[in-house]
Amino acid sequence: MATNPSLDPYMTRPKVYLLGRQAVVREELARFLEDEGVVFTTDAEAAAEVLAEIAGRTCYMSFGKGRKSNQEYLDNILTSKHGSVLEHAVWNLLIAGVSRSLTHELVRHRAGFGYSQLSQRYVDEGDARYVVPPLYQQNEALREKWQQTIDHIRTAYVELAEATSQYVQQKHPEMAARDRRKWARQAARSVLPNATETKIFVTGNGRAWRHFLELRGSPHADTEIRMLAVEVCQVLKKESPNIFHDIEVYDEADGMPAVRVTHSKV
Numbered sequence: 411m412a413t414n415p416s417l418d419p420y421m422t423r424p425k426v427y428l429l430g431r432q433a434v435v436r437e438e439l440a441r442f443l444e445d446e447g448v449v450f451t452t453d454a455e456a457a458a459e460v461l462a463e464i465a466g467r468t469c470y471m472s473f474g475k476g477r478k479s480n481q482e483y484l485d486n487i488l489t490s491k492h493g494s495v496l497e498h499a500v501w502n503l504l505i506a507g508v509s510r511s512l513t514h515e516l517v518r519h520r521a522g523f524g525y526s527q528l529s530q531r532y533v534d535e536g537d538a539r540y541v542v543p544p545l546y547q548q549n550e551a552l553r554e555k556w557q558q559t560i561d562h563i564r565t566a567y568v569e570l571a572e573a574t575s576q577y578v579q580q581k582h583p584e585m586a587a588r589d590r591r592k593w594a595r596q597a598a599r600s601v602l603p604n605a606t607e608t609k610i611f612v613t614g615n616g617r618a619w620r621h622f623l624e625l626r627g628s629p630h631a632d633t634e635i636r637m638l639a640v641e642v643c644q645v646l647k648k649e650s651p652n653i654f655h656d657i658e659v660y661d662e663a664d665g666m667p668a669v670r671v672t673h674s675k676v
């Protein structure tokens with residue numbers, strides 16, 4: 411639902427908001443190091459990178475030994491495919507401006523992800539926004555045809571939801587207004603198109619995000635989710651150069667950006 415009616419009802423690119431990152435509880439780290447009589451210093455700034463290194467070093471109690479820099483340490487994790495260590499690095503992203511068809515693909519990524527998505531039962535989709543498929547963004551005539559179809563469906567949805575609400579009221583006069591609206595929306599939403607915009611809050615760990623970027627940033631993926639992977643890649647590379655440095659955005663021959671990964675599925 412567009413909470414601001416002045417917004418353009420048609421959206422053309424995903425929006426990624428980085429809402430959460432981790433913090434190291436320094437006093438507790440110091441307490442552990444003192445209890446164990448070991449030393450640990452790091453040149454990493456991102457808590458996610460520091461936590462992943464600490465997690466990895468816990469395996470062999472290698473604090474203060476071996477590889478010196480965080481990048482050197484995490485590089486070895488990537489090349490040796492000791493990917494579970496990257497599960498200790500976590501980011502929370504709020505994603506908007508994406509279609510329901512994109513999120514249907516996104517939520518197929520199970521391991522290491524948590525999702526909370528806008529409900530079409532509780533939220534009135536009467537003034538929903540719609541995501542223009544990238545191909546239609548390149549061709550005015552097709553976009554026009556697409557937009558007419560969407561406008562038609564939008565009107566049909568509003569009329570159907572209203573008629574359904576009246577029917578539920580007649581059939582169940584005892585029902586609370588809130589429940590009646592929910593019943594009406596849950597039936598009427600069946601006519602909403604895949605292009606309907608949605609918002610989804612996604613929490614994922616470093617290993618899971620890497621896998622997502624590899625599969626969905628590829629030229630074989632659907633173009634809309636590929637554009638999302640490009641955005642997410644840019645955000646996460648900035649957040650953690652050491653966990654994502656072997657993953658890069660490049661320009662594919664088809665004229666669109668894509669993501670390529672050196673260390674596949676760690």
Ligand SMILES: Cc1cc2nc3c(=O)[nH]c(=O)nc-3n(C[C@H](O)[C@H](O)[C@H](O)COP(=O)(O)OP(=O)(O)OC[C@H]3O[C@@H](n4cnc5c(N)ncnc54)[C@H](O)[C@@H]3O)c2cc1C
Nearest residue numbers: 515518519520521522523618621622625626628630631632
């Ligand atoms: C280009 C492309 C086309 C696709 N086309 C289709 C399609 O036509 N139809 C369709 O249904 N899906 C399709 N998918 C979705 C795909 O099949 C996966 O569901 C999706 O990419 C998530 O991948 P995943 O299972 O590896 O990820 P996750 O669920 O995040 O799992 C990550 C990894 O954990 C391990 N894992 C997770 N769960 C289990 C388990 N239960 N048992 C054992 N190991 C597990 C696996 O190693 C897995 O790779 C497509 C995906 C892509 C990228």
